[in-house]
Amino acid sequence: MKIRVNRWPNFPGAIMAGLIVVGFCVLLLWHDPLVFWNDDYELSVLPVFADISRSWSEGHLPLLSPYSWVCSNLAGEFQYGTFSIFVNAAVVGIWKFPLTFPQQAAALSITHLIVLAIGAFLLARDRKLSVPLSIFVALIAALNGWIICWGATDWFGALGAFAWLPWAWWSLERDARALDRVVVDQVFSRNENLDGRHGESARWRIDLPDAERRRPRSWNVRARLAGDF
Incomplete structure (x- = not known):
């Protein structure tokens, strides 16, 4: 049938x-x-x-x-x-x-x-x-x-x-x-300045969870900053 x-x-x-x-x-x-x-x-x-x-x-x-x-x-x-x-x-x-x-x-x-x-x-x-x-x-x-x-x-x-x-x-x-994951990376760097400080970098990561997760409509935004001062 x-x-x-x-x-x-x-x-x-x-x-x-x-x-x-x-x-x-x-x-x-x-x-x-x-x-x-x-x-x-x-x-x-x-x-x-x-x-x-x-x-x-x-x-x-x-x-x-x-x-x-x-x-x-x-x-x-x-x-x-x-x-x-x-x-x-x-x-x-x-x-x-x-x-x-x-x-x-x-x-x-x-x-x-x-x-x-x-x-x-x-x-x-x-x-x-x-x-x-x-x-x-x-x-x-x-x-x-x-x-x-x-x-x-x-x-x-x-x-x-x-x-x-x-x-x-x-x-x-x-x-x-419909997207499994979107990653947006942006790196900022600058040369060593007169104070002797090293370059800084910033990495921004945006994750869109899968449809199977518990809260599929929430956007988890994580920012990870790495710097050497």
């Missing part, structure tokens, strides 16, 4: 976390349709994204804008994510729909909140937390006051950057466990 292996054991939980985030944002929009449309979002962020969408639709890479005397250097403004494949794809996709500016802002923020929630869920599951606790971690990461009241509704740069933090953390930990 052929045994089927579930290659996506965390898929249902990740989808559940994303759906809860969407439901929470829908409640916010039901209470206030302009909740994601405030201050910098309406004055700077969304108009620039509209310009980025226009640039792509005309077949140009959105590096410079001829329609702004404040934010014309799109590539130099890090918060617009000009070189981010995900941000550009999200902007182009959302702007294909006949949405108003407040609705576009909500769609863009909710998209990144979903990414943040799923990344936090996977990071928690990778640390051996149960599915309910991992969903709880995802909701804390995506729906905390700083993200909702600042990143998602005012300053998109904060949300756009923080959304990928758990993904980077999760990827680094998985790569670290």
